[in-house]
Amino acid sequence: MASTETRPAPLPTGLPGIPGLFDPPFVADPFPTLAALRSTSPVHFDPGTGLWLVSRYADVRSVLLDPGTYLPDNAQHSVTPLPVRVLRILARAGFSLPPALANNRGADHAGLRRLVMRFFNAERVAAAVPMVEQTAAEMLSGPRSRYAAGDRCDLAAEYARLLPCRVMMRLLGIDGVSASTLATWSDAALELFYGHPPAGRQLHLAEQVGAFHQWLTAQVSSAAAADGLIGGLRRHRKPDGTPLDAATAVAVCFFVFIAGQSTTGQLISTALLRAVSDPRVWSRVAVEDGFAEAWVEEILRREPPVTTWRRVTARETELSGVRLPAGAQLLLMLMGTGSDPEMFGDPEQLCPHRENIRHHLAFGAGRHRCLGASLARTEAAVALRAAARALPDAALVEPGTQPPMLGLLSFRAPLQVVVHRHSGR
Ligand code: HEM
Structure with a gap:
């Protein structure tokens, strides 16, 4: 991750005193x-991003x-232009992202969505809760022993980052890769x-993305893939009755695995991070029925991981009195909507019992609304509760200091949540 290259030039917003979308002050505190x-x-x-x-x-x-x-066509476009050397690496790996799910306005979107939904609907998620609890318990055993011995542990790197991946692998029956x-x-x-990575880093990232795409392509073309999502994609028929092509099947997997x-x-x-910063919240998460779920919901409203999402205008139109030309690229500030005072009273407060708690737009809305919402909500609540129970007196090692944050166009989250046992409690 570390790079010796200088950061690329900042991308200004054109508003006096307002930082650009990739500037550290915006990432640290976008509110x-x-x-x-x-x-x-x-x-x-x-003007910085167009x-x-x-x-x-x-x-x-x-x-x-x-x-x-x-239209959703631009949902997965690269916000930072990819130089020819990067495109060559991707082309060598056979990389392509034809319209599949989030970027698909075509007639085959509904059928693909239905197929994927079968694996993540509310019943499947409810049935998976014991598996998620078991996975969380396994992953907490290392941090828990070190914590008990008085050492620190990083709950973001050691727990949060890998738990959903293990759950996904178990849900979809994926093996042969760590x-x-x-x-x-x-x-x-x-x-x-x-x-907004520098050019050298783009090359490294493209190698990784190419390897990921090649691995998915091998999975999709493997004779062993009779079951699960990949088997379903292989049997899938488009609205005109023809089989789904391999490139689109890979694009579906690419999106679902990342999302x-x-x-x-x-x-x-x-x-x-937000729960362990307040000892009262941390203990309520551990013991109070429904509190972890409500806490997760408030985080989704106020500080969601998917901070923005894109659309492009099909024709000239007007939005809130502003004329938009055809082909205008829109960045919907999902995170900002959760703090809109027209919609949510006292938006800066995390109130796990607010009336309209689920009315946020963290999962989008309409035809492309996130079909993993049920899994994400359940998994996050289970993970939070399991951590609060396993590490009952946990506190941040550096309270009051903002940890380093992931700050991408559409994704924001702490990269570290380093805790230890609080001796005063
Ligand atoms: C906290 C976690 C998550 C957040 C905040 C999130 C957010 C989003 C957002 C904002 C969209 C675009 C919605 C729109 O265009 O209206 C989306 C789409 C999507 N998400 Fe999620 N997502 C999360 C987790 C998941 C999970 C766990 C899965 C799969 C298991 C998933 C699968 C998808 C898929 C397949 C789409 C595209 C749906 C379509 O185009 O029909 N997401 N998500």
Whole structure:
């Protein structure tokens, strides 16, 4: 991860005093910028990225619910241009991302969505709870013994990052690869397509993404893949009755594997960080029925892992009085919508019992609404509760200090949650 290259030039927002979307002050504390955008320029052209930032709850929701005007085609485009050397690496690995799920406005989207949904619907998730609890317990055993011995442990790196990957592998019957390799591939894909890495780092990330794509391609073409998601994709027929091509099957897996692990790990890290920062919250998470679930929901509203999502206009249109040309690239500020005072009272407070607690847009809305929402919510609550029970007197080693944060265009979460046993309790 460490790079000796200098950071690429900052990308300004064009608003006086407001940092660019990749600037460290924005990543550390995006709330003032999001509030300024909502109140002064709710549909704002960002010269740094060429994206129109849409920040009010009502506007973002109306965009998500109008798939005829606002297309999902750009959902997985690289925000930082990929130089020829990077494109060559991807091409050598046979990399392509034809429309499949999040970036698919075509007639085959609904059928693919139904197929994937079979693996992640509410009943499947409810049935998986004992497996998630078991996986969480296994993963906490190392940190727990070190914690008991008075040592520190990093709950983001050792627990939150890998738990969703192991759960996903068990749910989908994936083996022959380690959870940490899958997590590394997935994180590399997020950074390459949603980050602002220097050129040398892009080359390294492209190698990882190419390896991930090749591994998925081998899985999809393997004769052994009769069951599970991959088997389902192989048997799938498009609306015209023809079989699904291998490239689209790989694109489905590529998206599901990344969405299913990185984002959920990020949610768990943020939920852990905010809960362990307050001893009363940490103990309520451990003992009070439903508290972990409600805490996760408030984190999804206020500080979600998927901070933004993209759309592109199909034709010229108007949004909140601003004229948008055809082909305008929109960045929907999902995170900002959760703190819109028009929608949520006292938005800066985490209130696990607020009335409209589930009305946030952290999972999107409409035709492309996240189909892993049920798994993500359940897994995060189980993970949080298991950690609070295993490490009952945990406290941050550096309370009051913001840990290093992942700061990509659409993803934000703490990279470290380092805790130890609090001696005063
Ligand atoms: C905290 C964790 C997660 C968050 C915050 C999240 C968020 C999102 C968002 C914002 C979208 C785009 C919605 C839209 O365009 O309206 C999305 C789509 C999607 N998510 Fe998630 N996601 C999470 C976890 C998961 C998991 C665990 C899975 C799979 C198991 C998953 C699978 C998908 C899929 C397949 C789509 C595309 C659906 C479609 O286009 O029809 N996500 N997610």
